Amino acid sequence: MPDELLDVYDEQGRHLGVKPRAAVHRDGDWHRAFHLWVVSAEGVLLQRRAPTKAAWPGRLDATAAGHLVAGEDVGDGLREAEEELGIAYALAALVPLGAHRVDDAIGGGGRNREVQHVFAVRDDRSLDAYTQLDAAEVSGLVLVGHDAFAALVSDRAARVPATGWDGRSTAAVRIAAAELVPSPYLPAIAAALLRAATAPPP
Numbered sequence: 001m002p003d004e005l006l007d008v009y010d011e012q013g014r015h016l017g018v019k020p021r022a023a024v025h026r027d028g029d030w031h032r033a034f035h036l037w038v039v040s041a042e043g044v045l046l047q048r049r050a051p052t053k054a055a056w057p058g059r060l061d062a063t064a065a066g067h068l069v070a071g072e073d074v075g076d077g078l079r080e081a082e083e084e085l086g087i088a089y090a091l092a093a094l095v096p097l098g099a100h101r102v103d104d105a106i107g108g109g110g111r112n113r114e115v116q117h118v119f120a121v122r123d124d125r126s127l128d129a130y131t132q133l134d135a136a137e138v139s140g141l142v143l144v145g146h147d148a149f150a151a152l153v154s155d156r157a158a159r160v161p162a163t164g165w166d167g168r169s170t171a172a173v174r175i176a177a178a179e180l181v182p183s184p185y186l187p188a189i190a191a192a193l194l195r196a197a198t199a200p201p202p
Helices: 021-027 074-085 146-154 186-198
Strands: 005-009 015-020 030-040 043-049 064-067 095-106 110-122 138-144 159-165 170-176
Touching: 005 021, 015 021, 021 110, 030 074, 030 186, 043 146, 043 186, 064 074, 095 186, 110 186, 138 146, 138 170, 146 159, 146 186
Parallel strands: 030 110
Antiparallel strands: 005 015, 005 030, 030 043, 030 064, 043 138, 095 110, 138 159, 159 170
């Protein structure tokens, strides 16, 4: 499969052109990503990344996330939810949680400079209703209560109870803050995720 093409930007957000994803990470170019957090009154839904993923295999991440490829608008990132979870959400249902910059080293001497466009969406379906997970991307889902999520993102030593779903059955699990894919915006969104989960429908 050919490497996907990404739009690249300078520090001020000016578009510089298009490059293959591998070259973007090799050269440390700024690019854009989409993060979606699915929430309900029960808590926050995390994805467990597939063990075959090149970046952060097996770690817990936003419910659906991925790069915006060349030519895509931010709203086009919703395709990630459909590809990874098998769920199509409406753009109008999203709650914007800001654009957050990440600048960190990655394996092989590269650098990930990413503007992450972050959204929440409320979805009250049960955990075992997610039956169309893409196993190449996601090995399972974990539902963690709002208070427990707030503890995870504020205390690096935290371990909290949660419910895991592997596409076949649910099980009580305990997860650790160290299992989260690191992202500097996480402590800032816990309260916003709770508001998105409990606000009355428009």
